[in-house]
Amino acid sequence: QVRLVESGGGVVQPGRSLRLSCTASGFPFSTYTMHWVRQAPGKGPEWVSFISSDGRDTYSADSVRARFTMSRDNSRQKVHLQMNSLKSDDTAVYFCARGHGGYYFDLWGQGLLVTVSS
Amino acid sequence: IVLAQSPATLSLSPGDRATLSCRASQNIKNQLAWYQQRLGQAPRLLIYDASSRATGIPARFSGSGSGTDFTLTISSLEPEDFALYYCQQRDNWLFGHGTKLEIK
Numbered sequence: 674q675v676r677l678v679e680s681g682g683g684v685v686q687p688g689r690s691l692r693l694s695c696t697a698s699g700f701p702f703s704t705y706t707m708h709w710v711r712q713a714p715g716k717g718p719e720w721v722s723f724i725s726s727d728g729r730d731t732y733s734a735d736s737v738r739a740r741f742t743m744s745r746d747n748s749r750q751k752v753h754l755q756m757n758s759l760k761s762d763d764t765a766v767y768f769c770a771r772g773h774g775g776y777y778f779d780l781w782g783q784g785l786l787v788t789v790s791s
Numbered sequence: 792i793v794l795a796q797s798p799a800t801l802s803l804s805p806g807d808r809a810t811l812s813c814r815a816s817q818n819i820k821n822q823l824a825w826y827q828q829r830l831g832q833a834p835r836l837l838i839y840d841a842s843s844r845a846t847g848i849p850a851r852f853s854g855s856g857s858g859t860d861f862t863l864t865i866s867s868l869e870p871e872d873f874a875l876y877y878c879q880q881r882d883n884w885l886f887g888h889g890t891k892l893e894i895k
């Protein structure tokens with residue numbers, strides 16, 4: 674079955690860290706770019722981070738650059754998002770998404786709620 | 792580049808034709824996608840490169856436009872089509888703020 678399953682969300686205090694993971698199945702994972710996209714309550718989606726198929730290139734949104742780091746393990750068909758120095762504005766549902774030609778998102782996970790609150 | 796979607800809310804009945812708009816602040820050629828998001832679900836890719844339907848998307852969904860003005864058309868609304876719709880441009884992977892398609 675072609676799918677993405679995220680894990681690692683939860684409640685965290687401001688300034689702390691959290692690591693999200695996403696496990697892929699049912700498609701040749703190592704040939705696809707991957708992304709993290711988040712959606713704050715009542716808002717539209719916001720792209721967060723990109724990683725190339727071989728993991729050599731990563732890009733992040735200005736809002737998270739220097740705090741969030743995306744990585745991947747093609748042997749385990751996983752991507753990760755290491756989130757440091759979390760702020761209340763980072764509260765959102767975080768989706769793992771597969772890149773369609775690197776430009777769009779054609780497969781999404783079910784989403785993980787991350788709540789940053791004291 | 793900023794994407795402006797209109798209207799914010801569209802109230803129609805099953806069987807009606809829906810026309811949703813997305814306007815870019817500068818020329819983005821055909822580099823635009825449309826997504827549907829049902830309540831509590833992840834977005835789903837409907838249209839990419841302005842007019843190409845994604846795999847498994849019904850023929851009642853069509854996209855058109857280029858440059859700065861784009862349209863998503865749903866030819867005859869089914870009950871499951873009432874949802875949120877977002878446009879997204881390729882550069883910086885930016886999304887619009889969405890159109891809510893609700894039952895009249």
